Amino acid sequence: MEFTKMTIDDLKQQLNEAKISPKELYNTSLALSKKAHEKLNIFETIIDDFQMEDANSRISGIPYALKDNFSTKGILTTASSNILNGYIPVYDATVYKKLKEAGAVLVGKTILDELAMGGTGTTGHTGTVHNPWHMDRLMGGSSAGSAAAVASGIVPFAIGSDTGDSVRKPAALGGIVGFKPSYGRISRYGLFAFASSLDHVAYFTRCVKDSAILTNILKGQDEYDMTSLEDDNLDYTLTLNDDIKGKKLFYFKDICDPAYYPNSSDETMIETLTKFQETLDKCRKLGFIIEEVSFDKELLNAIYPTYMIISCAEATSNNANLTGIQFGPRGEGDSIDEIMLNARTKGFSELIKRRFILGSYILQKENQEKLFLNAARIRRLIVDKMTELFKTYDGLIMPASSNIAPKFNDSSDRLSEEYLILENHLAIGNFGGFPSITLPSGIVKEMPVAINITGPVFGDKDILNIAYKIEEILGFKGLVKDDFYV
Amino acid sequence: MYKVVIGLEVHCELQTKSKNFSTAKNTFSSKPNENVMPVDLGLPGILPYVNKEAVYKAIKTAMALNCSIPDEVIFDRKNYFYPDLPKGYQITQVTKPVGRKGYLDIVVGDSIKRVDIHQLHLEEDTASLEHFNNFSLLDYNRSGIPLMEIVTEPCMESADEAIAFLETLRSVFLYCNVSEADSKKGQMRCDVNISLMKDTDTELGTKVEMKNINAFNKVRSSIEYEIKRQTAILEKGGKVEQETRRYSDEDEKTYAMRKKVDAIDYKYFIEPNLPPVKLTDSYLAEIKQEIPKLQHERIHIYTNTYGLSLYDANILAKEKEVSDYYNDVISYGTEEKMAANWVITVILGSLNKLNLTISEFKITPLMLANVLKLVNQNEISVNNAKKILYQAMDLNKDPMIIIKENNIKQIDDEEVLLPKVKEAIDENNDVYMQYLEGKDYVANFFIGKVMAKTNRQANPAITLKIVKEELERRKNSGN
Structure with a gap:
């Protein structure tokens, strides 16, 4: 089997049988990294130096990529923003520390949408990340580089962060698995905060089982993160193959049905939704009971604005440490205010400034009640409704995206009625801290499409089990674009 | 004459092993940037971790100040930019301070006055900033040290009352063992709000705020100066401006810093990284028991x-x-x-x-x-x-x-022995008469009597000396 298609387990077997050494594995990955990076623009930093801690775990010796918003001691970390140019952290993120201790080998730190704010992979300070499936198409973001690294077969897994859908959306557009465990399952210590109440550590893998393996390694309580959960001491790989007969899934009524869009001129969207219906049929054949559920349309329409309000507000505060005083490029000026102002004016792109201004406006005393607190209430309503549904259903199954990866110059209005819910519903997983997984479910116009499954909070084990069984019948495990390196 | 109305905001650094939200040591250090962890520098990716000891001590103080305690502990962010605030926000408590609506009784002269406490909350200190001609230096040792803020109602009427309150409050800190409260180390700092009103007025006058006064005697002189300044303005028929003023040590005067119109909107919101912690009855009872x-x-x-x-x-x-x-x-x-x-x-x-x-x-x-x-x-x-x-x-x-x-219990103390000797002589006048007749050896008789009276613990040598002296004294004085 080719390296680019191998899962963690496949590679581990090669290592165990001494067919290849960790160093050779790293070198293969490094060579691919350089090649793919040239084409796609994936990395902030490529680690040109084999470093592996002595360890024996299910991922020891396995190369991986890490989003450049995780603090790595001694390694440049910019969050793809000019405000952090030259910033070399003095401490390790808990996730990075755990991976190091497990013997995983870091190949590179990947580009993101600036400060993880954005869903396109086009706003990082070193330029656009391309989709290996089609150079003219978006990778999606914000964990664009990590998605591209796995989608192009450089590494079997890559770490990202997911605040609205920043792993699960690009996973869909790249034909790979993207898993976001429950809020608190994995420590956020060292992940550069975007919106603390929504931020999750999440990852890209070639298959569901690899996501389970990673969760085993990364989960657990961290004394540096008070929101982290006590370890449930479960091995998530042991229950992947559990029988799912009779498990119940639901999807939102109307919006997932191609017939709901009779006037749509968007062919690929219709085809994507048709594929989704086919996927549901396959799942039913497997033994799932799948039902449509009407969910208050107004609440669903409110997902995007609610997400924007909460995330911008928290982001403006979370990023107030970026003043160039303690670290990062120092601004010029005669007064302290001027120095900070100039550092921030120069350091952030227009898009970021826009979010900060929004966030600041939302938090102003006179707007808090109407905007910030109302958004929190809507979030609560949505989460309560979902939690209620999870009493009846084991999970929500939805198209992860309404469409294949858009082209760079695509000017379609993603806020229009047609896309508003289908493109933004993944944020529900962040609102409630629900475990949520995206997995490839088909090919439309030579591009991958995907489904997403979201379950009740702390139900990580069951969601992985469901996803594993669905992955089996869909047959897209280890999907990569065959001719990418040709 | 005007009625003076004073409210105080007192900051007190808590004495704890580590800082409020990090594991860095909380000790007074003369070496800059010694007790610093990533959290205290506001580095990207850091998360706060609540110091249980700080929460415990803040609640203890709130209880000692007769405050009502909330059902849970939560924190809020206070957002503003300043170089001594590395995260760009301070973690503090607005939504549910650990203490509300308390009071402290103070003694002013001969009477007891009750000072109402508006609230007590737990927050973190900032870094310290030292300005030089064309540069400034930052020391993060203080950054993140747990800080209690106690806000009184505007209910004190003189500098004497304000000082008595501060002194009593300090004794509460010390008695509860929550802080050294040493103003020389900046562990206790005070903002003074002061306004003047006519006795006939029903509404408070315009408030002037004086920030960050360390020593109690400075609190006194700043209040005294402000009373004079505001009285002079009002007597001329003028209006006192609502503003923040700075107290200057050198001339013991206050100077305008900024007008209230520039008031900052701190955009408070609940700190999302610190989940609410319920306060159980048994936990509160445990703290209550610790208050002396x-x-x-x-x-x-x-x-x-x-x-x-x-x-x-x-x-x-x-x-x-x-x-x-x-x-x-x-x-x-x-x-x-x-x-x-x-x-x-x-x-x-x-x-x-x-x-x-x-x-x-x-x-x-x-x-x-x-x-x-x-x-x-x-x-x-x-x-x-x-x-x-x-x-x-x-x-x-x-x-x-x-x-x-040293066998000191054997009484060798003349002050103790002399009365015994006197008693012995007084009670045995016939033997004394023998002494007068020249029978010196009767002194031994009196020693025996003193021994009996002192449970045989009198020092015989000293007793003999005292007996002889007393006998001589009496003989000479003609008794």
């Missing part, structure tokens, strides 16, 4: 129950450790007034001379009580007792051991 009797309660007991003078009571209750010492001495059976005299004159006097604190003092309350028991039983004299105590301090020894080793 406070200064004013002790003074009340000392004067009303023990009959001490207010002056002595104040001295004894000034420091909790001294007061505890005194209470311990009493608990071993020493009479209250006697114990007070000894603790104030001998113990506190010696501590002063030796430059020691009472916790460093080697004479335990039990040791003192034992010595005083002997004094009470006339087994040793007051002077001897003092001598023994001083010796015990010097030798770092139990005074009872010194007594035993």
Whole structure:
């Protein structure tokens, strides 16, 4: 089997049988990294130096990529923003520390949408990340580089962060698995905060089982993160193959049905939704009971604005440490205010400034009640409704995206009625801290499409089990674009 | 004449092992940037971790100030940009401060006044910033140190009341063992809000705020200056501006800093990284139990129950450790007034001379009580007792051991023996008559009598000397 298609387990077997050494594995990955990076623009930093801690775990010796918003001691970390140019952290993120201790080998730190704010992979300070499936198409973001690294077969897994859908959306557009465990399952210590109440550590893998393996390694309580959960001491790989007969899934009524869009001129969207219906049929054949559920349309329409309000507000505060005083490029000026102002004016792109201004406006005393607190209430309503549904259903199954990866110059209005819910519903997983997984479910116009499954909070084990069984019948495990390196 | 209305906002650094939201040490250090963790620098990716000891001590203080305690602990962010605030926000409490609606009784002159506490909340200190000609230096040792803020209602009416409140509040901090509250180390700082109104006015006058005053005497002079300044304005028919003023040490005056119109919107919101922690009844009961009797309660007991003078009571209750010492001495059976005299004159006097604190003092309350028991039983004299105590301090020894080793219990104290000798002579006039007749040897008879009276503990040599002197004295005076 080719390296680019191998899962963690496949590679581990090669290592165990001494067919290849960790160093050779790293070198293969490094060579691919350089090649793919040239084409796609994936990395902030490529680690040109084999470093592996002595360890024996299910991922020891396995190369991986890490989003450049995780603090790595001694390694440049910019969050793809000019405000952090030259910033070399003095401490390790808990996730990075755990991976190091497990013997995983870091190949590179990947580009993101600036400060993880954005869903396109086009706003990082070193330029656009391309989709290996089609150079003219978006990778999606914000964990664009990590998605591209796995989608192009450089590494079997890559770490990202997911605040609205920043792993699960690009996973869909790249034909790979993207898993976001429950809020608190994995420590956020060292992940550069975007919106603390929504931020999750999440990852890209070639298959569901690899996501389970990673969760085993990364989960657990961290004394540096008070929101982290006590370890449930479960091995998530042991229950992947559990029988799912009779498990119940639901999807939102109307919006997932191609017939709901009779006037749509968007062919690929219709085809994507048709594929989704086919996927549901396959799942039913497997033994799932799948039902449509009407969910208050107004609440669903409110997902995007609610997400924007909460995330911008928290982001403006979370990023107030970026003043160039303690670290990062120092601004010029005669007064302290001027120095900070100039550092921030120069350091952030227009898009970021826009979010900060929004966030600041939302938090102003006179707007808090109407905007910030109302958004929190809507979030609560949505989460309560979902939690209620999870009493009846084991999970929500939805198209992860309404469409294949858009082209760079695509000017379609993603806020229009047609896309508003289908493109933004993944944020529900962040609102409630629900475990949520995206997995490839088909090919439309030579591009991958995907489904997403979201379950009740702390139900990580069951969601992985469901996803594993669905992955089996869909047959897209280890999907990569065959001719990418040709 | 105008009525003065004063409200205080007091900041107090809590004494804890580590900082409020990081594991860095919370100690006063002269070496800059020594006690610093990533959290205290606001580095990207850091998360706060609540110091349980700080929460415990803040709640303890809130309880001592008779505040109502919320059902849970949550924190808020106060957002503003300043170089000494590395995260760009301060973690503080707005939604649910750990204490609300409390009070503290203070003694002003002869009367007791109740100062209403608006709230007490827990927050973190900023870094310290030192400005030079064309650069500034930042020291993050202070960044993240747990800080309590106590906000009073505008209810004090004079500098005297404000000072009495601050002193009483400081005693609460010390009694509850939550802070050293040393204003020289900046551990206790104060903002003063002051306004003037006519007696006939129904609404408060315009408030002026004076920020960050460290020493109590500066609080006094700033208030006194402001009263004069505002009175002068009002008397000329002018209007006092609502503003923040800075107190200058050098000329003891206040200067305008910024007008209230520039008031900052701090955009408070609940800190999402610190999940709410419910406060259980058993936890609160545990804290409640840890609160000792406070200064004013002790003074009340000392004067009303023990009959001490207010002056002595104040001295004894000034420091909790001294007061505890005194209470311990009493608990071993020493009479209250006697114990007070000894603790104030001998113990506190010696501590002063030796430059020691009472916790460093080697004479335990039990040791003192034992010595005083002997004094009470006339087994040793007051002077001897003092001598023994001083010796015990010097030798770092139990005074009872010194007594035993030197056989001091055998009474060699002339002050004790003389009255016994006199008694013996008075009671045996016939034998005295023999002495007058020249029979010197009768002195031995009197020694025997004194021995009997002192349970055979009188020093025979000294007793003989006293007997001879007394017999001679009487003979010479013609008795």
